[in-house]
Amino acid sequence: MRRGIAHIAGRRILNVERAPCSRRPIEILPRIDVFRRRVQGQVIREVGRLGKRVVLVLEDEQRIILEPRMTGLVLMADPPTVDHLRISITLERVAQPLLFWDRRGLGSVRLCSADEYAKRYGLEKIGPDALVISPAELRSRLCTSRREIKVALLDQRAVAGVGNLYASELLHLARIHPARRCDTLRKAEWERIHAAMLAILQTAIKYEGSTLSDGTYRNALNESGNYQNHHRVYDRADQPCQQCKGGIIQRIVQAQRSTFFCAKCQTRRSRTRS
DNA sequence: CATATGTCCTGAGAGC
């Protein structure tokens, strides 16, 4: 998402409008008239990312945080439908406005001063990024937890950027059972988890994300992703594991979320040291 | 303090 709109860096904001949407409004803070007054005329200095959020850094250090959650899209193109369009940001000398579209409306758009941003999104709220964190840091942040590893990986304060789909995917690549308690994992296993996390996320980014059967995720040009065609386990319950050719993908529920894994590749116990 | 659960939302798909 971030890369899809990275080219708007350097552009000046002309206007911000709440789109006419018949649905319950998403959270937009502050209210739209205050929002508009504070950003109008500001140049977007940087198009950044904080975990799963896209962050527009303005020339006066204010930040616009676009939080898509499940079904939100950040677009520089026509949206899938006009119905769920939420906010529109027009830019100087760019015909196409920046749009935030959100079918289910769980997402939000928020404008923060530099201080408010530091308080609300500091390191104690959003942990180190999954693409940047070191293996040692990942391990030290989670190795005393009694939670199951798949559940712990979704905690954005521990490590930022891993969602439900990719947690299953990376644990399959790492050959770690999703229900393994963090405090039972050995150093070599943490290193496998870290390497798999990087590999899965980098590959998923390369393929522009996963557009699932509900068709929701689209890139900034409203095009489908392609990583769903590379899923190892996610949404593949009862299908054979492509890795071991013998296992059948299982679906379980952890913390009210689906987890997919191959019981043959991902054994519940770590191999005992020889 | 750490961990677990409930909440919001829409539309696809299942089941009858």
Place this chain on the structure above:
DNA sequence: TGCTCTCAGGACATAT
């Protein structure tokens, strides 16, 4: 066919 029901998972508030 058309209806009702369940489910998907982000982050955060509240409960244990």
